[in-house]
Amino acid sequence: MIRCEHLTKVYNGVAAVDDLNLAIPAGEIFGLLGPNGAGKSTTILMLIGLIEPTSGACFIDGIEVAKNPIEVKHRIGYMPEDVGFYATLTAEENLDYSAKLYGMDAAVRRKRIPDLLSLVGLDGVEKVVGGYSKGMRQRLGLAKALINEPKVIILDEPTANLDPQGVADYRRILGETAENGTTVLVSSHILSEVNRVCTSAAILAHGKYVAGGTWDDLARTREKGECVIRLETRSPMPEIVHPALLSAEYADGHRSARLVAGADIRDEIAAVAGPAGIRRLEVEAPDLEDVFLSYYHEEAAS
Numbered sequence: 001m002i003r004c005e006h007l008t009k010v011y012n013g014v015a016a017v018d019d020l021n022l023a024i025p026a027g028e029i030f031g032l033l034g035p036n037g038a039g040k041s042t043t044i045l046m047l048i049g050l051i052e053p054t055s056g057a058c059f060i061d062g063i064e065v066a067k068n069p070i071e072v073k074h075r076i077g078y079m080p081e082d083v084g085f086y087a088t089l090t091a092e093e094n095l096d097y098s099a100k101l102y103g104m105d106a107a108v109r110r111k112r113i114p115d116l117l118s119l120v121g122l123d124g125v126e127k128v129v130g131g132y133s134k135g136m137r138q139r140l141g142l143a144k145a146l147i148n149e150p151k152v153i154i155l156d157e158p159t160a161n162l163d164p165q166g167v168a169d170y171r172r173i174l175g176e177t178a179e180n181g182t183t184v185l186v187s188s189h190i191l192s193e194v195n196r197v198c199t200s201a202a203i204l205a206h207g208k209y210v211a212g213g214t215w216d217d218l219a220r221t222r223e224k225g226e227c228v229i230r231l232e233t234r235s236p237m238p239e240i241v242h243p244a245l246l247s248a249e250y251a252d253g254h255r256s257a258r259l260v261a262g263a264d265i266r267d268e269i270a271a272v273a274g275p276a277g278i279r280r281l282e283v284e285a286p287d288l289e290d291v292f293l294s295y296y297h298e299e300a301a302s
């Protein structure tokens with residue numbers, strides 16, 4: 001549904017986005033992650049047709065954005081970091097204005113707008129948008145991005161102004177939106193903002209794609225084959241010796257161990273530690289935040 005092929009944007013001889021290839025299937029909630037200046041916003045601006053690539057191309061629903069910007073506009077909803085509204089109009093009036101720009105007729109607007117206001121929790125709010133909190137503006141921004149029933153919505157740093165309840169609501173709304181078949185692209189520099197809601201992600205650094213896939217894929221790539229095994233026994237365990245073992249830390253009078261190995265050697269460990277009575281023998285999932293930061297640090301060092 002969203003595709004980038006060798007997408008590149010160069011500013012003053014420096015690539016803000018550098019040979020980016022992405023393929024995001026329909027109905028996915030996809031996170032575009034990366035530190036400040038990684039090229040997320042530049043990628044998004046090319047996807048919505050506001051700037052043209054220097055080379056390469058991007059496609060929405062099979063349509064090349066730079067060649068057919070109007071057609072693409074009807075298929076996407078976009079929420080920038082700072083959404084602009086008419087301060088003297090209510091939420092309903094603002095959405096009605098946007099809907100008219102899309103040429104939606106009155107009957108469709110009368111049905112769609114209350115549905116959207118209810119979805120984002122702004123139904124019954126009568127005051128004009130000038131009096132809204134940042135979080136309320138963000139909710140309205142989400143409704144505005146959805147007004148034209150887009151196939152794809154693109155959200156730039158969507159939770160920047162939301163309180164915890166707002167973040168929970170936003171996750172629910174994105175989940176429902178994707179269930180209805182809309183593809184969602186969310187950009188952020190904060191992993192925790194996207195990892196609960198996104199099904200997969202790509203990490204950018206210095207305009208380049210550095211890693212991507214599901215969260216499990218990202219964690220596995222980072223592990224580089226290292227396997228952290230947690231072992232707990234009822235009585236003290238013997239020293240574990242194995243050619244694939246890289247390090248071993250024992251605690252609790254040798255009843256607990258953290259073993260780092262070049263492969264999953266649980267069967268061999270079970271054979272050695274079995275007589276001590278195994279209470280726990282599992283491979284530890286890597287901490288996602290550590291995984292993510294390690295990608296950042298590696299890129300910063302390169």
Ligand SMILES: Nc1ncnc2c1ncn2[C@@H]1O[C@H](COP(=O)(O)OP(=O)(O)OP(=O)(O)O)[C@@H](O)[C@H]1O
Pocket residue numbers: 011012015016034035036037038039040041042043189
């Ligand atoms: N119009 C422009 N002219 C020149 N350089 C630009 C322009 N827009 C972006 N850049 C540069 O391109 C690089 C990528 O910027 P971009 O805004 O896409 O990153 P980002 O990942 O969205 O960062 P942030 O999280 O801070 O918004 C940065 O080095 C930025 O300074």
